[in-house]
Amino acid sequence: MNRLPAALGFLGLGLFGLVSCGYHTAGHADLLPKTISTVAVPAFANPTTRYKITDWLPEAVAREFIARSRYRVVNADKADVVLHGGVLSYSSNAVLFDPRTALATSVEIHLVLQVSLVERATGKVLFSRPRMEVVDNYEIPQQETQYFDESDTALKRVSQRVAQQIVSAILNNF
Numbered sequence: 001m002n003r004l005p006a007a008l009g010f011l012g013l014g015l016f017g018l019v020s021c022g023y024h025t026a027g028h029a030d031l032l033p034k035t036i037s038t039v040a041v042p043a044f045a046n047p048t049t050r051y052k053i054t055d056w057l058p059e060a061v062a063r064e065f066i067a068r069s070r071y072r073v074v075n076a077d078k079a080d081v082v083l084h085g086g087v088l089s090y091s092s093n094a095v096l097f098d099p100r101t102a103l104a105t106s107v108e109i110h111l112v113l114q115v116s117l118v119e120r121a122t123g124k125v126l127f128s129r130p131r132m133e134v135v136d137n138y139e140i141p142q143q144e145t146q147y148f149d150e151s152d153t154a155l156k157r158v159s160q161r162v163a164q165q166i167v168s169a170i171l172n173n174f
Contacts, residue, residue, distance in 0.1 A: 032081070032126060032170070036119075039071045040079035044113070045086035053087055053111070053155055060156075060163035061085075068167055081117050081126060083166070088112040088131070092151065098142060108137050109154055115166055127170045134158050 041062045046054040061083060062073045076082050089112040094104035111134045117127035138154035 032173075036080040037071060038074045038079045038081075039065055039117075040074055040076040040082045040120075041065070042076050042082065042084070048087055048090040050087070050090040050155070052152065053090065053159065056156055056159040057085060057087075057113070057162060058083075060159040061166055064160075064163040064167040069171060076120070079120055082120050083115060083117050083170075085113060085115040088114055095137065101142070103142065104140055105142065106137055106139055107151070107154075108135060109151070109158065110135050111155075111158060111162075113162065117170055127173070129166070129169065132162070132165070134162055136161075 041058040044054045044057050065071050065073055090109070092107050092109045094106070095108045096106035097103065098105050113129075113132045113134070115127075115129050115132065116125050118125050136154050136158045138150040140150065
């Protein structure tokens with residue numbers, strides 16, 4: 001007995017079911033209005049003393065929009081939508097210590113942000129995250145000759161992760 005036609009029939013039904021149920025790959029839903037083609041990501045507001053983060057976050061978000069969406073990144077005065085962001089708080093604390101020297105070996109950074117995507121012409125808020133918290137750790141070398149401040153590297157890594165989360169949330173509308 002030839003079971004190939006039956007198997008092909010079930011495969012076809014399965015594919016039809018996936019297509020008809022609205023299945024889509026994560027990050028490709030593009031649920032923003034079709035009239036939007038450009039986005040601006042200006043510098044984030046920042047009342048903290050950690051100044052570089054206000055540059056790294058918008059740069060990472062802009063790169064993520066370019067890499068994962070159909071939107072062009074332009075200046076705010078020419079954009080259909082503007083992503084407004086702000087650093088609400090930043091802290092770094094030693095979390096692990098060397099028992100012999102009592103020196104810190106690991107630091108935890110805690111970043112709290114807010115973001116909103118606003119239609120420039122109407123002022124309508126299309127997406128909002130009033131409080132977004134991110135935590136990351138980095139190690140501190142114990143030898144003085146090998147010491148290198150890893151906080152900038154950790155914040156760049158956090159910026160990339162935040163950018164991925166923001167763009168995914170905007171594209172998937174959640």
